Amino acid sequence: MAPIWQIVDRPAEFGAVRSALTGNESCGVVLVGDPGVGKTTLARAVAGSLRSQVHWVASTQSSRSIPLGVFAHLVGTSVSRDATALLASARESLVSQGECVVGVDDAHLLDELSATLLHQIAVDQSGRILATVRSGEPVPDAVTSLWKDGYLRRIELQPFSKEQSVRLVESVVGGRLEGLSADLMWESSGGNPLFLRHLVEGSIDAGTLRKVGDVWQLRGPTAVPSGLASLLQDRLDHAGPDVLNALRLLALCEPLDIHALTELAGDDAVDAAEACDLIRFQQDGTVLNARFSHPLVGDVVRDRIGHATERRLKGQLVELLRRRELSTAASRIRMAQLSIDSDQLLDIDLLISATKDAIYLFNMPLGQRLAKVAFDRTGSLEAAELLSRTLLWQGRPAAAEAILARFSPDDLDELQLVRWGTPRASHLFWAMGDVERAHEVISLVRERTTHPSLRLFVEAAAAAMAVHENRIDEGIAAALQVLDNPLAPGQAVEFAAFAAGLAMPVAGRGDEFEPIAARCRADQKPTDGMIRVMVRYCDVLALTHLGELDLAGRRAAEYADFSSVGQFLAWAIAKIMAGVVATARGEFPDAVTCIEQALAALNAETSLPWQLPGRLLLARAYAALGRTDEAERVLNDAAEHSGPSAAIHEPQRLISRSWYAAAKGMERRALELARAAAEIARQSGQYALEAEALHHATRFGDRSTAPRLAELTGVVHGSVVGLLARHAAAFAAGDAAALDVVSADFESAGLMLSAADAAAQAALLHDSAGDRRRTNESGANALRLAEKCGGATTPAIKAAARPLPLTPREREIAELVAAGLSNRHIAEQLVLSVRTVEGHVYRACFKLDVADRDELAKLIRKKS
Template sequence: MGDRWQLLDRPAEYRAVRTALTNSEGGGAVLVGAAGIGKTTLSKLVTSALDAPVRWVACTESSQAIPLGVFAPWIAPTASRDPIALLGSARENLLAEPHTVIGVDDAYLLDKLSATLLHQIAVDRAAPIVATVRTGEPVPDAVTCLWKDGYLERVELRPLTKQQCVALVETVLDGTLEGLSADVMWESSIGNPLFLRNMVEGAVEAGTLTEVNGVWQLRGPTAVPSGLVSLLECRLARFGEPVMDTLKMLALYEPLDIDVLADLVGEDAVDAAEISGLIRTSSDGRSVSACFSHPLLGDVVRRRIGTAAARKRRGRIVEMLRDQDLSIASHRIRLAQLCVDSGQAIDNDLLITAAKDAVALSNLPLGERLARAAFERGGGLSAAEVLCRAVLWQGRPQEADDILADFDPDRLDQLELVQWGIPRASVLFWSVGDVARGHEIMALLGDRVEHPALRLVIDAANAAIAVHENKITEGIEAAERVLAEPSPPKQAIDWAAFALGLSMPIAGRGADFAPIAARSRSQQKTTDGMIRDMVRYGDVMALTLVGDLDLAEQRAAEYSEFSSCAQFLGWAIAKIGCSAVATYRGRFREAITSFEQALAALNAESALPWKLPAQLLLVRAYAALGDAAEAERVLAEADEHTGPQLALHEPQRMIARAWLAASSGSQHCAVELARKAADIAHSAGQYALEAEALHHATRFGDRTVARRLAALVGRAQGPVVAIYARHAAAFERSDTHALAAVSVEFENIGLLLSAADAAAQAVPIHDHAGRRRLSAQAAARALDHAARCDGATTPAIQAAAHPLPITDREREITALIARGLSNREIAERLCVSVRTVEGHIYRACTKLDAADRDQLATLIWGDLTR
């Protein structure tokens, strides 16, 4: 991997250094920056491109102890020991060749005599100089004067941007880096190229950075390899034991309240560590905390702490923290971690609460670890319930079911029944697919639980189940009743919002979901972070389906902010929301990249059912770009998620198939599938999706759905359905003025590919009427919008781009010929006779003067992959 690391372009800094070195008046540059920032690499990159000899010297702490130590190779053996004579000899030999460039690496380590020589050369403009200096280190006055007095240009090298870091890592790994992993790497390396390289190589070596379906994911702690350890330990070696004592405490518990840290190691030690730049402080308005100035320092310091010493130190920290405010979730989680790691006693209720906190933050691996520790310490059903949820979300349903299977419901009270029954029913219903058994458990709870608050939790969970079975009206009504209660339990609120987030947007009530989403956002604590993330996904889809794409995109970005790789499942759900908005906007390449990252993050031992919405939208993105093969692959993967527990998604599945058919040239089939999607959606009360499916049918060439869309205008909130209806009516009447107007409406709302289709559908109408100029204008508009959608293609756009005197059916049949189908196979696919197919081929050949069916397909479709 080492030979693949490259310095990313730093064009501004490169130009500055090169200009300073090639200045006719001499001079040069001093590159200043942190260790590992790339000073040496950049300076050598510049000098290697110069047509001049370069004399490079590298300063070290050992050379600093020797007068003229780094310039010793240029001192004549016979030179006098007199300092002036030594300076003269070194200078004469250094500059013996004309136009020599002097390069000094780590110039802050120059001894006084060497610094004097460099200063003289600069003052005399005897040779261009390029030197590097590390920030935070004492620099000899003679070197500082080089840029202060204007002899050399000071060039500051700043950390790489996040975009540069990602590009560098993806170049090295030759693959896509998951967004969440990229965030963590960038924050951990602080944009330092050397730190980034060591982090990536260490993580690959440790197996925490791995490739899943073409996406590189960081899972687990970052690993610091020996090379970086040596670099950081050299820095640490300069500090005394009090500072190291401070760092060791912080390495075991970070961030740490500064007053607690001072009580543990002393104020002087804390101040010394801060002044040395090893730690930094921050305030949250209530307290001041200390943490490492660089995240990787903690990993290096932890290597210096043995197991026994670590347990003892953790014990001291635990004693100091037992009296802290445990009403704060982060305090509970970190104290629980510390106690588990050190073997310190901790109240099991506190440990279970910390596990719930971790799950609420979507940190499922941590939640599992803490819940398992509580379960093994006799935490009973309370610990088992949290452990089950943490394991279930991570795609291990059998293990999740086994955790609860040993509990006898006949021995449980009402609260315990709910704690046991809802997670077990969730496992059976969603992940195992045993719908009947899931309903049996929910019925058991309904029969035995009488407490009003607990019954609300059951009702809300049943609402979510009903929604997934495509009983939309029933699910919405049940969830709304729960939320209408004066003070429903938080768990009931979460389940009800989950049910409504998946149902209201597709039912055409996206605007009604806004206050529910706001209530969920304002809730201080959720019972399950993944359910909260699903609710947020519902918020994004509600805004998307009502046509407020700008706010949908803003919310999706806000919901995607996670800080730990352990939150990868929550991040993946949020990323699906971002990808969905990008798909509707027509940013298909962005959507594909995001979807593939999210699906890779959701990879698990058992296929996770919540991958399905992403897969179905991803099919549409691939199909829009004409990549039928990839669309077919994703649709085949989506077909493993079927059954009554996922009936909610059947209209989207049909829409995905319609898009695949359209991208394959089967326009008639695409229309039929879109209509079928609309029928399924209508029967379930998914009126927004019914309208969308009918809109797709219109785009694929259906002129019969205008009345049906008009009837949906009053049943779906937002302006989108009304625009769909106007589009269908305009297309049915062949009204080019109305098609042009509706194209503008689609563009204004952000649906660019729909705008392209509306414009494209006017092209053949203008052609038929002989309006060539208007036809060209409509085609240009359609193709411009298609280009803005990453070159997307649809049947209407294809027809506008290649206007031919053939019918839609003839075009569809020639597309199937281009894909290698025989006349009989085409007839079977289109449900017509072979003679009908042959007749269409004959008429198309006559129109285009084609000799045979193969030439006909080539004329229309070119090199379409078979």
């Protein structure tokens, strides 16, 4: 790939610079900013927009030692040593050809004579000046006086905003940048365009920035290519060995409090590093911490540290930090990371604790690294279980299984057996789909475990498996038994909460999950970060099913804050949470963005089970937006997660397929799939999903759903089911006015696409009654609401937008004719005979007064 770097617009700065060069308030402008911030790019862009002639010169370190160095070519072959004569000659060459602009890049490097020339031009206003100056560098007095005395306007050029940075990268790579990767690149580059360019090009060359699906993501360290390294190394080379030693210590342990840094490196070295703008200090609570002035400075310093020096310096840091209390997860993780590669003795207990800390904080790559060192050193089951868990969460079940397969259950005590058996059953059940073997392992552990607390952990795992097998009532009951037992250990509580949290919302008991979610939120000592974030997903799911969409959205946003650069799995699940809420609201473009990024982040060697709910939501969003090819692709991808371990998702799978059928114009098929989803949900106790599926069937034209939805109002908790029942009753009764009222109530509840469909159905009924005014009002309302959903289209909205005197089946077949399908293909898709299709085509042509199917297709396409 050969990236093409384009200028990101800086309209405000561009206008300010151009105004200074063309107005009467000053005779030019000086742009001040950090290296690589885009001073020269902006200056030349403005110069290119001017009619005046522009004379560009660029100052350098070498030209600085030569009198009139950058302007020497204007003096010609003069042998005069008279400074006045030289200045006059150069000035004459510049201004003799009429109005001109003198452009000077890096004016802080001008020699004194050149600076004087520039000052003379400004004072006598014989030309305009456009200069750039690097922040923090000494500037000749003659140049400084240009803005101090008001001759030039001084403009500080700031780094790009995050939005500008992302836009620039996306324009180069030609696709969407994953949000988590955007955060990392923003933090690493600081918005500096030059740094950002080097970072992107280096990461592409290193293979750490790559396209996954439709999203570009950065995994692994940001690569610093040679061009940027040279730029930064020049500054380091001038800093001196003492300063470089301080920077090396900071590079290995950033941030580092000022007391530790000065104790190891000395006050003078630290002061000099700050004076050179290589480090900065930041007050973090009661601690004053040292950090690099720019993240990429740290990267370059780290690249220059050899292995021997690294071991020695890390040893010094370990010796110093060992005297301090390791009371936080961050301090233990930092100490463990330093100890691994230092010349000090490794504390295995500390390493195990730090591994657990990393897992609690959802940082599985870090947890894997620490756990592997612990396992390699000890071979213990405790280290093996931690290593296995980190591998499983990252989509490597075969590697996770291979770790635990080294141990025989016959050699394990009860605690070890539970530590071995429950994660192994998880590998088999969720990641490998081997449900039978998973149950065998759980049965083995259950039979050999007698300790009450340990048995509760096994029962919690069994409850989660039951829920995924769509044994909803059984799973909820088992989970509650664990949650209600005061002997339940923390990890058992979290696993049981996850089981209850997946089952209760779809069962219509989402309100019962709130105290469980609150209990987990209040727990300050979680045992597994990924289980914890999945419980948070369940929290958002429950609130969404209850119709509390505002609170669900706030919770999803709060939970996203728990993720960070190294926690892409938790970040992905947080994105799916946001997708759940966006889909419920009908905010389909937002849902697509969230879930596409989540699926890219969940990309792994083996497809992670969490991709299934994301894919099913994404397929629905694509279908609602009319992007049927993409919906079909995602549904095909979702088929890899099927079978007993994914049975809980079967109603959602059928709902997504029904929306795909509706988008393809197969309304009868869409209705049938929605009814099938409702039946499977009813049989398994997913009553909230049953109500939702019946609502979709109503929207696709089913007038028989009202009685069952009325029954479900006494079963499903929350405000949503009542709205669904009222909608179905109004539609069944053909009550257009009631549908208008329900549409307004759907809108108030935040269910925008349901509101649009109810309004569209009302419009059709008003039209049948000959009430043109109300037809137009309801139809316009439907289109307004659909626009809020990103321009979503549904069968009801399409019918309201172009009312035709056709039955639903005739309209469905006419849509397929317009899509270019032959009668035989239509018959195959709708499971009809060809003769039946021909009959519907004939009647549609007769009603619409067209001669044949070709004219029918043209008319339908014209109405679309």
